[in-house]
Amino acid sequence: MVAVRPELGLPYGGLQTASPDGFVNPLRDPNDRRLPRIAGPCGLVIFGVTGDLARKKLMPAVYDLANRGLLPPGFALVGFARREWGQQDFEKIVHDAVKEHARTPFREEVWKQLSEGCRFVQGELGDDASFERLKETIDELDRERGTNGNHAFYLSVPPSLFPVAVEQLKEHGLAEQGANNWRRIVVEKPFGHDLASAQELNRITSDVFPQHSVFRIDHYLGKETVQNILAMRFANQMFEPVWNANYVDSVQITMAEDIGIGGRAGYYDGIGAARDVIQNHLLQLLALTALEEPVSFDARSMRIEKQKILAAVQIPRRLDLYTARGQYAPGWAGGIKAGGYLQEEGIPKSSSTETFAAIRLEVDTRRWAGVPFYLRTGKRLARRVTEIAVVFKKAPHLPFTSTATEELGNNTLVMRIQPDEGITMRFGSKVPGTAMEIRDVTMDFAYGGAFTESSPEAYERLILDVLLGDPPLFPQHEEVELSWRILDPIIDYWESKGREGLDEYESGSWGPATADQMLAREGRTWRRP
Template sequence: MTARVPAVWPANPLRDPQDRRLPRIAGPSGLVIFGVTGDLSRKKLMPAIYDLANRGLLPPGFALTGFARRDWADEDFGQVVYEAVKEHARTPFREEVWRQLSEGFRFVQGDFDDDEAFDQLRRTITELDEKQGTHGNHAFYLSVPPKFFPVVVAQLKKHGLADPPHPDSWRRAVIEKPFGRDLPTAVELNKIVDDVFPPEAVFRIDHYLGKETVQNILALRFANTMFEPLWNRSYVDHVQITMAEDIGIGGRAGYYDGIGAARDVIQNHLLQLLALTAMEEPVSFDADSLVAEKLKVLNSIKLPDDLSAHTVRAQYTGGWQGGELVCGYLEEDGISPSSRTDTYAAIKLEIENRRWAGVPFYLRTGKRLGRRVTEIAIVFQRAPHLPFDETATEELGQNALVIRVQPDEGMTVRFGSKVPGTAMEVRDVNMDFAYGESFTESSPEAYERLLLDVLLGDAPLFPRWEEVEASWKILDPIEQYWDKHGRPDEYVSGTWGPGTADEMLARDGRSWRRP
């Protein structure tokens, strides 16, 4: 007799998912992807499903159903998944894994407002319950533009797809960012989703929270005694959180124009990184405890008194990047010459609590910058007294702890050290930790971790509505100010942003790190 795998295992985001002492293996389940023909599905979701199966973390009868307008049979969909897996999967291709996984592939053709298509989806899911043993457990992944969220959710309700067929089965919704474009639209969207799915069945994806280095912030702070005593206003001078991209908008003009860098990145990714960096120690690592501490931080954030001096938005202009001459944002296909959408945004925030009072947090993000990098830099105060000659320390900067989220995942500590020789000369050096050199196993992709958590109903790494609401309350006043004050500044592609961003920190006697 085969023992049944529990639906949910004890959650601990600090434990390696491959630790089989408490196996995190999904029970009977299936995933339905709306927007299955898009880049996200092809480059991330399909390969992640295969990698999970290859690691033995999916049930033998797992089902994957695609929903799109293409005139495909199940076999055509299977070929699309096969090509995506061969090109983008992290783990080696194994024929026996593929054969078993592909038995659960199905495809439903239709538009989002097509009632017959959703009836066919319901019949398909029922058939999978019988043939694959999915037991009525299905997650619906909305990999579609936000404007389609309401119609898809309404169709799921109308055709009975959102309701579990058995008392011990489940239905879940997975929603990609952006969750609204401001607080009013986010509230409206949340009401639509809440009318169909209970809050615990809604998983809002922020793929940054699935990255190993982001989760390692919790381990760094709360599994070690050497950092936490310094993690406060008495020792920290300021914090810089950067997400830089070296690419332009590509073919995303229809989505990006009108959204911009601040809504696309700061409202979700960077504010989540700020909350994890600044939060107090949770009583446990379950979802409720983590959310409670993150919310305390988000609700304590204070905007600058002078938004003109401590917020910056800009657009990239043409220039040289990677040895190639690239066009400016206003020359991109599909972008209006009068567009005021920001491709670069930088803001200063402060947290009004005992730990962080007076410590500025500088957040910046942009496209067409010097290189692709995401990092959190904790910059410490200068030593109150240096018993050296001025010439001995003229190149000495401030100590810093830099958490590299991507692409070279790891951590760097910058500190002063004596230069070899007879003279006393102190210079900055770096002590480096790299994931790829310290661990023999490769890190799972963020979507592997997050998709598995969805199937397990394990929610610590998913922002809840209260966090989304708090984040929009922070960003909305800034966006409203920008809307009333002319065009964005400009910066040349391949540089590190506009001069006004440098001036923003210079007013505080500081400067941006050069990643």
């Protein structure tokens, strides 16, 4: 009997198309992207399944995919962790995570089918017996659920444990793939802590898995609004002609959080804002904003264009003037009195880890020559927001009196990534009345108001892409290494200074004064989201 996705009347069979590793996905037609992308027979193994990422993001995303009919009926979900859980304990954990965090409504029939493929393996990453049990579980699923040897291994564990997990997969034959089945590995950021460690991590993974089977997750790239950067640029004639140094004054890319580090002191201290956010999220957003039009949107074409941009990025010569860093101090955040970073539990009083980082970069290409790209990120700032602001040059001539345009600012196009996803345009307009008075106004496009269908969560898209073997949204090792080449000299400079130049900023503010001074030197100011 052929399984059918009820709401579409589509069988799990038919069209035959191959992913980069040669695996045939029966419902993927590259010539018609309107068709649903449904994964073929497969399973997902999550290492570190007891962590917050698995509970709040990964397991709910798997359920949402199943609820939307995008997973095969025999899909298998295996959890691997140290907890001494039984099978029923694990099913209850998945059930509770799904009911609390899933985006789509809970449906008992979907849950029943998904739960039948749930398995739990208790063990340690360094323990051979644990991996033998994992291998037996996967073999059993291949027989009973029809997963056909197709499995993705998701490393939701600290980066220091990546090497031992990869080596164990190799030693126990779990990474082996044949002509008719695939094995893939998913690595969560951070991809190393500097260039050397990133290269070592790549060497370890590539010794076990071919490059097309290594998926480096940057969840920002799975957001619908990030992908809309490409749609807005290349589907509309009105933007691309002015998307260059002739018209653009500067670009500001901001990722602000209104929360502190929470209970992540062990992870965050020694990592800091630049490694945590700029190296991956913000440099990827810069690349998408600045890249040339790719010949297609497949993985290879996108990778080529992003690498060109990252290779052309130039850091400032005066790192003391054109970088800024800080730590949040006590203040008020979200109407609540908040302590400073050095008062957080587990943070040493001598810590020089930055919770705010801002840098000025340039892209040394004909299109962007002379245009500064300002990147900033921080914790305990005034509000949570991620956006890209393209600030245009002022008109070369204004045929109005100075009083008519006294407060007129630069035209600005703002792409809001989160939380209020959409696009804002700021431009000058005449104020109603008899006098010629011009004032800045804004025009807003909001995703929530324009589309009745809610956007899938980033992890839904990314997990499905892993199971399909579709890699355009995943940074390859070349991009990762180019990003570290940009950031390493800046971090080395900051670490050589210790706490010197590490300015405190009040919780609930927009960061240290040195970040404002960085732009003021060039006659600019940060946009207030």
